[in-house]
Amino acid sequence: MVVVVAAAVLGLLVGSFLNVVIHRVPRGESVVRPPSRCPGCGQTIKARHNVPVFGWLVLRGRCAGCGTGISVRYPLVELGTAVLFALLALRLDPPDLPAFLYFGAIGVALALIDLDCRRLPNAIVLPSYPVLAVLLTASAWWRDDWWSLARAGIGGAALFAFYLLLALAYPAGMGFGDVKLAGLLGGILASLSWPALLIGAFGGFLLGAVAGVVVLASGKGGRKTALPFGPFMIAAALVAVFAAGPLGDAYQRLTGLA
Incomplete structure (x- = not known):
């Protein structure tokens, strides 16, 4: 406490x-x-x-x-x-806490800036790559768990590439700010677990879809109403941090893999 x-x-x-x-x-x-x-x-x-x-x-x-x-x-x-x-x-365990506290702080700032300005400033996103790399390396060293660091690198690169493909295929639907943010989210979530990465990666699209339906149903926008995607990405990532473990256990019980 x-x-x-x-x-x-x-x-x-x-x-x-x-x-x-x-x-x-x-x-x-x-x-x-x-x-x-x-x-x-x-x-x-x-x-x-x-x-x-x-x-x-x-x-x-x-x-x-x-x-x-x-x-x-x-x-x-x-x-x-x-x-x-x-x-x-x-x-979280104490060795992991600095990286996730930093992520939580920039997540709050980026979500509100994106809501206000429809932007994810490079001044926050880009320096966060080396900062999180150092903090995750320190955590891996402290716990002698280098696979978590390798997993973070793989997850960050994979989610960055996935969002980049989406942005190139449909430029009107996704900005490059979202692509750069995706690399950070992939790294921090994959360092925790693969289920956390999967939940965070696809949860943003689910939350965005739900918000779109609410906007349509309330009459406050139409199909072409642009919603900032960054807040949904960050919200889904935080959900993954807290819920990946329980959801993974529930899935194993349902499928009989436990």
Whole structure:
């Protein structure tokens, strides 16, 4: 429980930083300077008001200087990241945790940026390849399980190639941002297990199809309505992290392979 609580606190802090990333990276701005400020009046946010979740509650969702409303999404991102980090700490062994916490953090940022801007910025996706490679290598070394690292390489290359073929065959339906993200998802999921890779790889299409049906049924869009695919890919990958084991066991029981 100490690890879980520590992960949750870390998630609050990381979530606060992710709010900056989500706002600034698509605009090509630095995530370091200037310090956090109100988009309305430009006043720098004081440290005591910048405490994750609690700062927003103290300010009652408004800037202390000009009274401009602060979106509820800010504390929700912080709280959501904290919950995600805590669940990952419950699910995974400590050697695997750094890689998956990093993946969870960039997943939150990429999903929300894609929803806002229909983009998966290279500034986040491309540096994540060497970062995850180092973290997965460290995990494999710690556990003396080099097959998990080899599996990650195979899975990442395979899912990247699969999405690349889809993008070349149907450019209007898939962007190259999705292709680059697929390599990351394939690597991190395959390092866990082959079932995790399969569930994450095809779960995104299932979630996207369900969302498309909901959009059509609600009358908020038509067959040509474009939906960002990145959030579905990331959501399916997280489902795979938590559900691959139970689903694999259930499949074995149903097929008599257990």
